[in-house]
Amino acid sequence: MPEPIVGIDLGTTNSLVALCDERGPRILPAEQDRALLPSVVRFEPDGSVTVGEEAKDQAVQFPLTTVSSVKRLMGRSIEDARDDVAYLSYRVVSGEHNTARVAIPRGDAPDRIVSPQEVSAHILRELKRRAEAALGCPVRKAVVTAPAYFDDAQRQATRDAGRLAGLDVVRIVNEPTAAALAYGLGSTSRDVRTIAVYDLGGGTFDVSILRLTPKTDDGDGDGGDLPAFFQVLSTAGDTHLGGDDLDFALVALFTREIAEQAGRGGSGRDLGALSPQTRRALLSFARDVKHRLSEADEARIEIRVDDSATYSRTVTRAELDELMTPWIDKTIRACERALHDARRQIGPSGIEAVIMVGGSTRIPLVQRRVGAFFSLQPYTALDPDRVVALGASVQAAIISGTATDALLLDVIPLSLGIETVGGAVAKIILKNTTVPARAQEMFSTSVDGQTSIKLNIVQGEREMVEDCRSLGEFHLRGLPPMPAGIPKLRVELLVDASGILNVSAVEERSGRRAQLQVIPNHGLTREEVERIERESFAHAREDMAQHRVVDLVVNSELDLKWIGDTLARHGDGLGADDRAALVALVDRLRDIVVRAKADWRAVDPDAFFAAKDELDHASIRLQEVAITATLREPNERGEQIAGAS
Ligand code: ADP
Numbered sequence: 001m002p003e004p005i006v007g008i009d010l011g012t013t014n015s016l017v018a019l020c021d022e023r024g025p026r027i028l029p030a031e032q033d034r035a036l037l038p039s040v041v042r043f044e045p046d047g048s049v050t051v052g053e054e055a056k057d058q059a060v061q062f063p064l065t066t067v068s069s070v071k072r073l074m075g076r077s078i079e080d081a082r083d084d085v086a087y088l089s090y091r092v093v094s095g096e097h098n099t100a101r102v103a104i105p106r107g108d109a110p111d112r113i114v115s116p117q118e119v120s121a122h123i124l125r126e127l128k129r130r131a132e133a134a135l136g137c138p139v140r141k142a143v144v145t146a147p148a149y150f151d152d153a154q155r156q157a158t159r160d161a162g163r164l165a166g167l168d169v170v171r172i173v174n175e176p177t178a179a180a181l182a183y184g185l186g187s188t189s190r191d192v193r194t195i196a197v198y199d200l201g202g203g204t205f206d207v208s209i210l211r212l213t214p215k216t217d218d219g220d221g222d223g224g225d226l227p228a229f230f231q232v233l234s235t236a237g238d239t240h241l242g243g244d245d246l247d248f249a250l251v252a253l254f255t256r257e258i259a260e261q262a263g264r265g266g267s268g269r270d271l272g273a274l275s276p277q278t279r280r281a282l283l284s285f286a287r288d289v290k291h292r293l294s295e296a297d298e299a300r301i302e303i304r305v306d307d308s309a310t311y312s313r314t315v316t317r318a319e320l321d322e323l324m325t326p327w328i329d330k331t332i333r334a335c336e337r338a339l340h341d342a343r344r345q346i347g348p349s350g351i352e353a354v355i356m357v358g359g360s361t362r363i364p365l366v367q368r369r370v371g372a373f374f375s376l377q378p379y380t381a382l383d384p385d386r387v388v389a390l391g392a393s394v395q396a397a398i399i400s401g402t403a404t405d406a407l408l409l410d411v412i413p414l415s416l417g418i419e420t421v422g423g424a425v426a427k428i429i430l431k432n433t434t435v436p437a438r439a440q441e442m443f444s445t446s447v448d449g450q451t452s453i454k455l456n457i458v459q460g461e462r463e464m465v466e467d468c469r470s471l472g473e474f475h476l477r478g479l480p481p482m483p484a485g486i487p488k489l490r491v492e493l494l495v496d497a498s499g500i501l502n503v504s505a506v507e508e509r510s511g512r513r514a515q516l517q518v519i520p521n522h523g524l525t526r527e528e529v530e531r532i533e534r535e536s537f538a539h540a541r542e543d544m545a546q547h548r549v550v551d552l553v554v555n556s557e558l559d560l561k562w563i564g565d566t567l568a569r570h571g572d573g574l575g576a577d578d579r580a581a582l583v584a585l586v587d588r589l590r591d592i593v594v595r596a597k598a599d600w601r602a603v604d605p606d607a608f609f610a611a612k613d614e615l616d617h618a619s620i621r622l623q624e625v626a627i628t629a630t631l632r633e634p635n636e637r638g639e640q641i642a643g644a645s
């Protein structure tokens with residue numbers, strides 16, 4: 001294997017390292033939760049350093065020796081950095097040529113003066129170490145990202161940080177460009193050309209408008225092409241706006257309420273009386289509540305204020321939304337400015353894709369507002385806090401010439417569908433459909449009173465879910481309880497020009513909706529697609545039989561339930577012979593269903609179908625009796641039956 005070139009996102013809040021190989025880009029190390037390295041470095045009295053999670057967790061205890069958000073100081077003079085310094089807990093002093101330096105106190109000894117480059121180098125060295133451990137080989141080269149608005153001095157400082165960490169920074173890539181590369185934009189022939197990248201991180205916000213200049217024949221007659229590249233047309237933003245603001249706002253809210261509670265109790269405790277531990281706990285509770293509210297409608301916290309008092313509260317998503325609306329408004333105004341500045345160059349076609357970057361874009365309200373502003377469904381298929389590192393690794397693979405066989409095609413290589421009852425697959429978009437493609441289908445429920453429907457999105461040619469690839473699942477929650485078969489669930493699949501799949505589900509009676517975005521071909525190679533196709537041919541006959549039995553089971557169970565209920569209510573209206581015949585058919589079908597559920601191979605699908613069909617015919621008389629009875633005595637069920645039409 002040639003020497004790897006890794007991609008690094010050196011962020012204000014978090015940093016990550018990624019590698020792109022023949023399967024496409026992936027974060028190192030592979031374990032999911034340890035991938036983000038907090039960009040926090042603590043300088044110990046003995047000269048050693050602590051980097052990452054531990055330094056972040058203990059930051060409140062060591063405010064003067066813990067350096068966070070050092071990216072704000074990179075390559076900047078003390079004057080340039082003045083606004084930022086107000087937000088930092090540690091001391092910033094003026095170094096050589098007026099550059100910003102960090103002064104770390106060392107007891108009686110003189111302060112230790114460190115440059116922002118050195119601080120960043122500690123972060124980069126830790127990322128290098130992690131990458132080497134994951135890959136089992138030395139890592140010496142990296143592509144590192146920087147905000148689009150970084151000037152030459154800030155970019156040079158980033159390179160120097162790499163050099164100090166023992167890394168050759170082969171290229172500095174703009175963060176929004178990296179995000180676009182991670183989504184594979186710029187690699188397909190029918191690609192989108194004008195992109196907005198909305199990046200809301202921990203402490204900074206920026207929006208960039210990019211234009212893709214496609215691959216062109218350079219006209220020198222050798223058949224060679226000039227590569228596609230992204231040009232940053234405009235950027236706008238706010239270097240002091242991000243998820244941290246929301247954390248602080250929640251802490252302020254909790255603190256106020258704790259004080260009120262104490263006031264009511266008559267103890268007269270004021271804000272200052274909260275211990276540092278309580279305040280630290282409040283901050284981590286605030287962050288936790290915020291993260292949970294990106295998934296749930298409400299989150300509950302309980303904090304022991306002191307030995308005698310506990311503060312507990314439920315925060316709703318609506319409350320959080322209201323709290324953050326002023327900040328979101330600000331980001332939308334920045335989007336307006338960026339768009340205005342780029343307007344002359346982007347022409348009438350406008351923005352064709354919006355990419356969400358930064359952990360704070362997980363917040364549903366942020367996605368809705370940005371989507372509404374650009375009139376587009378924003379791209380969220382990739383983790384917003386990983387997309388920049390992934391893109392940096394794609395750039396690294398391009399530079400190193402690593403063949404990435406990741407699938408980027410103009411047709412959908414494998415069918416896309418959803419799981420239905422019994423583990424069968426309903427294919428919605430068939431393979432070889434050209435992109436963009438859109439298709440929808442109606443579904444319902446098979447159990448009474450379901451208030452939540454799980455949607456499992458699958459890819460593949462086989463008939464059963466267990467033989468297909470699951471691309472992801474989501475839930476449509478909050479449905480009013482309805483009898484089986486009554487909900488009207490419309491599921492729409494849309495694969496856009498750059499191969500991103502949007503799945504949306506709407507229950508039309510209640511209006512509840514949910515959506516999911518994925519990249520179907522992520523991590524698939526051509527060989528795998530071919531293997532999947534071969535397997536589907538080999539199993540086609542057996543699969544069809546299984547799918548048929550599973551469908552028969554589901555439909556038979558609905559029939560048996562209806563017939564059972566109706567017999568109990570209106571069975572008296574039938575002659576004794578008819579009733580006995582019907583009961584015999586019911587018993588026979590029920591027996592087949594039981595056997596089929598134990599092992600689908602144990603039943604003959606044709607015999608199964610015949611038994612169901614015979615029962616259906618035999619029950620017509622019962623239906624007539626039931627309808628006549630219902631018409632004759634309009635009862636409390638009348639409304640429900642009408643609603644079911
Ligand atoms: P940066 O680019 O500044 O390094 P990140 O992209 O890592 O920052 O974003 C960090 C921010 O994202 C933090 O404020 C964090 O609380 C926020 N964040 C992460 N996950 C979620 C989530 N699920 N819901 C809301 N905010 C989140």
Ligand code: MG
Pocket residue numbers: 011012201358388
């Ligand atoms: Mg970032």
